[in-house]
Amino acid sequence: MLDLKFIREHPEAVRRAIEQKGVKLDLEALLDLDRKVLELRRKTEELLAERNKNAKQTGQAGPEERGPLIERGKALGKEISERERELRGLEAGLRQLLLLVPQIPAPNSPIGPDDSHNVETRRHGEIPKFAFTPLDHVALLEKNNWAELERIAKVSGARSYALKGDLVLYEMALLRFAMDQIVEAGFTPISTPSYAREFAFVGTGHFPTGMDQVYQLEGTDLLLTGTSEVTANALHAEEILSQTQLPLCYAGLSTCFRSEAGSAGKDTRGLMRVHQFNKVEQYVLCPADPAESARWFDRLLANSEAILQALELPYRVLEVCTGDMGPGKVRQVDLECWVPSEGRYRETHSCSMLYDWQARRTNLRYRDASGKVQYAHTLNNTAIATPRILVMLLENHQQADGSVYVPKALQKYLGKQLLSPSLSE
RNA sequence: GGAGGGGUGCCAGAGCGGUUGAAUGGGCCGGUCUCGAAAACCGGUAUACCCGCAAGGGUAUCGAGGGUUCAAAUCCCUCCCCCUCCGCCA
Numbered sequence: 001m002l003d004l005k006f007i008r009e010h011p012e013a014v015r016r017a018i019e020q021k022g023v024k025l026d027l028e029a030l031l032d033l034d035r036k037v038l039e040l041r042r043k044t045e046e047l048l049a050e051r052n053k054n055a056k057q058t059g060q061a062g063p064e065e066r067g068p069l070i071e072r073g074k075a076l077g078k079e080i081s082e083r084e085r086e087l088r089g090l091e092a093g094l095r096q097l098l099l100l101v102p103q104i105p106a107p108n109s110p111i112g113p114d115d116s117h118n119v120e121t122r123r124h125g126e127i128p129k130f131a132f133t134p135l136d137h138v139a140l141l142e143k144n145n146w147a148e149l150e151r152i153a154k155v156s157g158a159r160s161y162a163l164k165g166d167l168v169l170y171e172m173a174l175l176r177f178a179m180d181q182i183v184e185a186g187f188t189p190i191s192t193p194s195y196a197r198e199f200a201f202v203g204t205g206h207f208p209t210g211m212d213q214v215y216q217l218e219g220t221d222l223l224l225t226g227t228s229e230v231t232a233n234a235l236h237a238e239e240i241l242s243q244t245q246l247p248l249c250y251a252g253l254s255t256c257f258r259s260e261a262g263s264a265g266k267d268t269r270g271l272m273r274v275h276q277f278n279k280v281e282q283y284v285l286c287p288a289d290p291a292e293s294a295r296w297f298d299r300l301l302a303n304s305e306a307i308l309q310a311l312e313l314p315y316r317v318l319e320v321c322t323g324d325m326g327p328g329k330v331r332q333v334d335l336e337c338w339v340p341s342e343g344r345y346r347e348t349h350s351c352s353m354l355y356d357w358q359a360r361r362t363n364l365r366y367r368d369a370s371g372k373v374q375y376a377h378t379l380n381n382t383a384i385a386t387p388r389i390l391v392m393l394l395e396n397h398q399q400a401d402g403s404v405y406v407p408k409a410l411q412k413y414l415g416k417q418l419l420s421p422s423l424s425e
Numbered sequence: 426g427g428a429g430g431g432g433u434g435c436c437a438g439a440g441c442g443g444u445u446g447a448a449u450g451g452g453c454c455g456g457u458c459u460c461g462a463a464a465a466c467c468g469g470u471a472u473a474c475c476c477g478c479a480a481g482g483g484u485a486u487c488g489a490g491g492g493u494u495c496a497a498a499u500c501c502c503u504c505c506c507c508c509u510c511c512g513c514c515a
Contacts, residue, residue: 055496059443073495
């Protein structure tokens with residue numbers, strides 16, 4: 001959410017952002033509604049002031065003077081309730097529009113309608129050259145008996161998986177390794193629920209757009225979260241923190257759920273795109289200073305790159321363009337790891353800087369050194385998400401005999417240098 | 426699941442349906458005093474929006490929403506949250 005005053009005063013900047021991000025929003029309608037709300041609110045407040053004055057007089061008046069004052073109060077009350085009803089309707093409409101207003105993208109973010117305009121800025125690591133015909137991750141899973149895919153689909157449906165044997169331990173090792181790395185960087189681990197109320201999803205900006213990506217728990221007011229960003233951001237909703245509490249840096253651990261509505265037919269095989277996964281997420285709340293945000297952005301990115309480097313995965317860095325980044329974002333950089341079977345890089349990490357866009361939605365503020373109340377800035381980046389990263393780890397680290405080696409940094413977590421095939425069929 | 430208690434400002438804790446944004450105490454900030462500090466004393470100490478150059482004024486907010494009333498922190502309804510006891514349970 002942007003500051004309504006900012007929108008009023010800089011309609012051109014907002015209009016440009018709407019266009020560059022491809023957001024469907026009629027800014028004129030919003031500004032028009034804003035003017036109506038302002039006018040109606042002023043009228044209503046005048047009436048309220050009069051009602052208050054009248055009620056006070058009534059209380060102080062002698063019995064013989066009360067009659068007319070009460071009559072006056074009744075008339076005022078009637079008019080006020082009509083105005084307030086109308087006002088509430090307009091305000092609700094305005095808020096709905098306000099929730100759609102995108103953040104202004106950074107001036108140096110590439111401009112373009114979709115991911116084809118993302119700009120690769122760097123590559124790291126060597127793309128592996130195999131002296132044998134490499135298998136894709138599903139073949140490796142089958143060969144080593146590391147997962148149930150077809151069988152579990154009978155139980156839990158498409159986009160489900162059941163890891164087996166060393167792969168279960170490998171997943172745990174990866175999560176723990178990533179968590180350790182982020183904690184080492186000064187973050188506080190937090191395990192969050194995988195479900196939350198709707199306001200939390202509105203807070204991060206996953207709602208009102210993107211509602212179709214989220215599972216609802218029938219008979220409750222809860223929905224399943226697709227990232228601990230949702231819970232981490234809502235955790236301090238409505239609070240006014242003190243500057244000394246900032247920055248708040250969380251390493252959020254949660255099981256994530258995504259309905260993957262609209263991606264039918266895409267990545268249907270294996271572990272690439274599944275309904276349920278586990279993630280360690282970096283989440284930062286910092287003071288409202290663009291330079292501070294930028295510093296954190298670099299750190300979040302560096303943390304994730306360090307993890308990928310420790311995993312010995314070749315990856316590239318993408319500066320995400322305006323049309324592909326989320327509406328709330330000032331800047332987004334994705335990390336993509338090499339997938340040998342596809343001959344291309346695929347996203348494993350997404351680093352985002354939102355300034356106060358999320359904090360405004362969750363009303364998350366702090367008192368700065370001068371005592372002024374400000375909305376905090378928020379940032380987030382993946383530390384690791386499994387099982388997708390297993391796709392890259394298996395395929396890039398496979399050997400001629402179909403075995404898969406464990407990167408050095410992970411060996412102490414797993415207690416072995418090579419993943420062993422599972423025994424039981 | 427059954428029975429009960431409670432949600433007020435940074436914290437603790439008052440609050441008769443009317444002049445209460447809210448007593449009192451603590452904390453915090455500023456000041457007086459002091460060589461300095463403590464103590465004592467004095468003053469200040471919510472957020473959002475609107476009007477105003479400003480000073481200042483107005484409106485809303487006492488868990489949330491709705492209702493009764495000329496008037497609601499105070500009465501009624503719904504919901505949310507917290508706590509205690511019993512049962513069940515990883």
